[in-house]
Amino acid sequence: MGARPVLLVIDDEPGMLALVERIVRPTGFELVLHTSARDALAGLAASPADVALIDLQMPELGGLDVLKAIREIQPQCGVILMTAHAAVDSAINAVKLGALDYLSKPLDIDRLRQLLSQAREDAERRAALLAAENQTAHRLELCGMIGRSAVMQELFGLVRRIAPHARTALVTGETGAGKEGIARAIHELGPRRQRKFVTINCSAIVETLFESELFGHMRGAFTGATDHKAGLFEAADGGTLFLDEIGELPGAVQAKLLRVIENGEVQRVGSMQPKKVDVRIVAATNRQLKTEADAGRFRSDLYYRLNVIELAVPPLRERLQDIPYLTAAFVEEFSVKFHKQIDGVSPAAERTLMEGRWSGNVRELRNVLERACMLAEGRSLTEREIQSSMPSTTAAPPRSTDSLDRRPTPPRSDDLDAIERDHIIRVLAEERGNKRAAAERLGLSRRTLYRRLERHQLVPSRDTLGSVGSPET
Amino acid sequence: MTNPHDIDHALKNHIAIILGYIEVLLQECGPDDPRRADFDEIHRAALAAVALLHPDREKV
Numbered sequence: 338m339g340a341r342p343v344l345l346v347i348d349d350e351p352g353m354l355a356l357v358e359r360i361v362r363p364t365g366f367e368l369v370l371h372t373s374a375r376d377a378l379a380g381l382a383a384s385p386a387d388v389a390l391i392d393l394q395m396p397e398l399g400g401l402d403v404l405k406a407i408r409e410i411q412p413q414c415g416v417i418l419m420t421a422h423a424a425v426d427s428a429i430n431a432v433k434l435g436a437l438d439y440l441s442k443p444l445d446i447d448r449l450r451q452l453l454s455q456a457r458e459d460a461e462r463r464a465a466l467l468a469a470e471n472q473t474a475h476r477l478e479l480c481g482m483i484g485r486s487a488v489m490q491e492l493f494g495l496v497r498r499i500a501p502h503a504r505t506a507l508v509t510g511e512t513g514a515g516k517e518g519i520a521r522a523i524h525e526l527g528p529r530r531q532r533k534f535v536t537i538n539c540s541a542i543v544e545t546l547f548e549s550e551l552f553g554h555m556r557g558a559f560t561g562a563t564d565h566k567a568g569l570f571e572a573a574d575g576g577t578l579f580l581d582e583i584g585e586l587p588g589a590v591q592a593k594l595l596r597v598i599e600n601g602e603v604q605r606v607g608s609m610q611p612k613k614v615d616v617r618i619v620a621a622t623n624r625q626l627k628t629e630a631d632a633g634r635f636r637s638d639l640y641y642r643l644n645v646i647e648l649a650v651p652p653l654r655e656r657l658q659d660i661p662y663l664t665a666a667f668v669e670e671f672s673v674k675f676h677k678q679i680d681g682v683s684p685a686a687e688r689t690l691m692e693g694r695w696s697g698n699v700r701e702l703r704n705v706l707e708r709a710c711m712l713a714e715g716r717s718l719t720e721r722e723i724q725s726s727m728p729s730t731t732a733a734p735p736r737s738t739d740s741l742d743r744r745p746t747p748p749r750s751d752d753l754d755a756i757e758r759d760h761i762i763r764v765l766a767e768e769r770g771n772k773r774a775a776a777e778r779l780g781l782s783r784r785t786l787y788r789r790l791e792r793h794q795l796v797p798s799r800d801t802l803g804s805v806g807s808p809e810t
Numbered sequence: 811m812t813n814p815h816d817i818d819h820a821l822k823n824h825i826a827i828i829l830g831y832i833e834v835l836l837q838e839c840g841p842d843d844p845r846r847a848d849f850d851e852i853h854r855a856a857l858a859a860v861a862l863l864h865p866d867r868e869k870v
Contacts, residue, residue, distance in 0.1 A: 352827040359834055394819065421822040442826035443860060446833050 341367040342457050345386035345414075347377045347403060349395045353442075357390060360446055364453055374398040378406050385678065385716040386414050388437075388456040390449075393420035393427060401427065404434050410715045412683045413463070415456045419444065467665075467681070480522040482515055483663050486656035492519070492648060499646050500526035505598060507583075507643045508621040510650030512770035513700030516621040517581060519648055523619055524577040532576030535569050540585040540772070541787050547590045549606050552597070558607025570603045574614045583620035583643070584629055585783065588636070595639045618643070623770070653695040653702060660690055660702070667703050668718065671710035679713050685720040693727065696770050701728075728762050758793040761786070765795075822863050829856040 344366040346357045354370040361368060369386060371377035374395055389407055393400035400418050407414050415437045420427070423441035431439050438452055478484070479493040499506065500523045508516045517536070524534045542550055549558070553568030569578060580586070586594065597603050598618060602611040620643045627644075629635035653660070664682060672679040682690065695701055708726035709718050761779065768774040776786040832853045839846055 350823050350827070353823065353830075356827050356830040356834075360830065421819050421826060442823060443829040443856075444826065446830065446837070 341365060342387040342460055343367045343369060343385065344453065345369045345371070345377060345381070345389040346391075347371045347374050347389070347395070347400075348392040348419075349373075349397075350392070353392070356444075357449075360444075360449060361453065364450060364457075366453060366457070374403045378403065378410065381407065381410050381414075382714045382716075385411055387460045388415045388417065388453060390417045390419060393418050393431075394422065401430060401434060404431060404436055408435050409719070412717060412719075413460075413680070415459065417449075417452055417456075480518070480525045482518045482522065483666055484656065484659055485662055486651075486659050488651045488656050489659060492650065493522075495646075495648060496522050497526060499523070499648075501528060503527075503617070503646050505618045505620070505643050506646045506648060507626070508619060508648045508650060509626070510621075510623065511652045511696075511698055512623050512772070513698035514623075514650040514652055515699050516623075516650055517579065519650055520577075520579045520581075520619040520621060523648075524579075524617075527577070527617065529576050529617060533573050534577050534579065535573035536579045536581060537569050538581045538787075540582040540783055541791075543784065544587050547587060548593065551590065552593065552603045553605040555605050555607035558605070562607070565605070568603060568605065570597060570614050570616055571612065573616045575616075577617045577619060580618065580620040582622060584622040584624040584626055584635060586635075591636045591639050595636065595642060598639075598642055653698040657691055661687060663699060663702060664690060664706060667706040668710060671707050675710055677710065677713060678716060679710055679718065680716050682718040682723065683720060686718050686723045689720050689723050689727075694766075696766050698770075728766060729759075754793070757789070758795070761789060761793065762795065818863055822860065825856055825859050825863070829853070829860065832856060 342365070344361060346354055346361075346368060348354050348357070349372050351372055354372065358368050358370065366388075369377075369380070369384065371380075374391075375398060389403075391400045391403050395403075400420070404416050404418065407416055416435065417438050417440060418427075418431045418436050419440040419442055421442040423439075428439040437456065440449060440452075479496060482489075482493075484490060484493055496519060503523070506520075506523055508519045510516050521534060524530060537550065539547075548554075549562070549566070549568065551568045551570055553566050553571055554562045556562055556564050580594075597614070597616075600611075601613060601615065603614050604611045626635055626640055630637040630640040664687070668679055668681055671677075690702070690705075693702075693705075697704070705723065705726045705728075706718075709722045712722050712726065713719075714722075761775070764778050765772070765775045768778070772786055772790075773783055776783045779786060781789070832849055836846070836849050836853060839849065
C-alpha cells in the first residue's frame, strides 16, 4: 500500500462525485472519481484502490455487478454501496456479495467518514501484518532459503552446525527441493565463503569429458586438447566444489574422485605430476545413493566418504506450511521483475497452491508463480491465474501401456517445440521428476533429456563454473 | 424521463447532493458564524423535500 489509501468513487451523477470528494478530502484518502463504471473497472487493475464507494443504480452497469467485478479483480478492496432507493433485498444481496456496507442517499456523512476510517485501519493493519510476517520470515531464512516448518528449521540448524567444519557433505532430496541452495549455504556459512563456489552437474557432462572437466588436461592428452587446461578441482582450490547429481558419475571417475578426496591431489589427464588441491566437496543426488551402492551401481567406498554428513532436503509436500511464505517471497521477486504491483495471492488461490502436488517441489512452485505473475492483472493473484499457470500434470493423464509406442501423442498445433516441451513436462511429472525413468519413456538418453530440459528452460541453465544462482532452486 | 419512479429517483439524487453540501458547510462553520442561520434554512427545506418524496419509505 502506498502512502495514502485510495478511494474509488463511481456514480453517474457528477454532483455526487463532487460531494463525496468534498466530504472525504480532509480524511487523507486519495480519490479516483468515475461517472462510468466500465472506465473505473478498466482502470482498476492498473491503479488499485483500497476502498470503493459505488452507486447502486447506474445506467450502463449496476452497482451489484460492479461489486462482483471488483471482488474478482481485486479482492482486498472494500466496497461500500450507496443508493437513493434503499431496499432490503438489494442490501442483503450486497452484503452477501461481500460489500462492507450499504448507505442510503441522502448520505449520512458521519457514517461514511466512520466507514472509511475503519476501512483505512483495516488496510493499514493488513499492510503491517504483511510487513511483520516478512520480518519473521527473514529470521527463518538460511542464505535466502525460506523454511518456517519444523523439518526445514531442523535442516537449517544442522547446516549451521556443520558448515564451519565439514570437509565433505552429501545433500539428498527430490528434484527442485533446494539441494543447491543447501550446498551454497554450507559454503556461505563456512570458512571458505570468500573463495569460489564451483558447480558441476554430473548429468550434463559427456562421459568421455568427465575426467578432463574435473581434473583438467595437458596439451595433446587427447584429440582436441590443444592447450593445457585446469579442471574444476583446480578452479575451486581453496573453495567449494558442488557436484550435483553425483549418482550420474561414471564408475571410472568415481574411483578417481575418491582418490582426490583421500589424497587431496589431482592429476591432469596426460600429466604424471600430481597437484595439491584443497577443496571442500558437497555432493547432491535425488537418488537413494545407499541403494545404488548396495546394488553395485555406485562405489560404496565413495558413498561412505561423501556421506560423512547427510543433509536430507524434504520435499515440498512435507513442508506445506512453508508454501505461503515461499509464495510471498516469489511473488515479491516477480512483481519487481515484471514491474507490476502484486501484493500476494487471493485466499482461493492460496488454497489451490496448498493443494498442489508439487512433484517438482520449490522449483515448480517458483515457476508456477512466475507464470502467474506474468499473467496477473490485479493486485493479487487470482485462483484462475494460478490454475492456468499450473502444468496440466496436476491431473495426470493415463500412461501409455503400449511399450512399443512411447512417442508423443499426435500434435495438435504446428509448434513442434511447444509440443515437445509439454510432453516432456508431462512425462517428467508422471515420473515424479525422476529423469532416468522419464528419459527411458521418452526414448532418450539421460543426457539428451537433460539438454532438452535446458533448451526448453525447464531447468535453470547453469555454467559449469558456478556463479551465484537463485536460491531454492 | 416520464416514469414517476424515475423522476423520483433523479430528484432524490439531486436533493441528496444539496443536503450533503449543506451538512458539510454546517459542520464547518462555527456556532457564531453569521451564515449559519441561512444554512439552517436550506438544510430544513432540503430535508422537507426528501420527506415529501418518500414519506414512508423503509429505511435500511
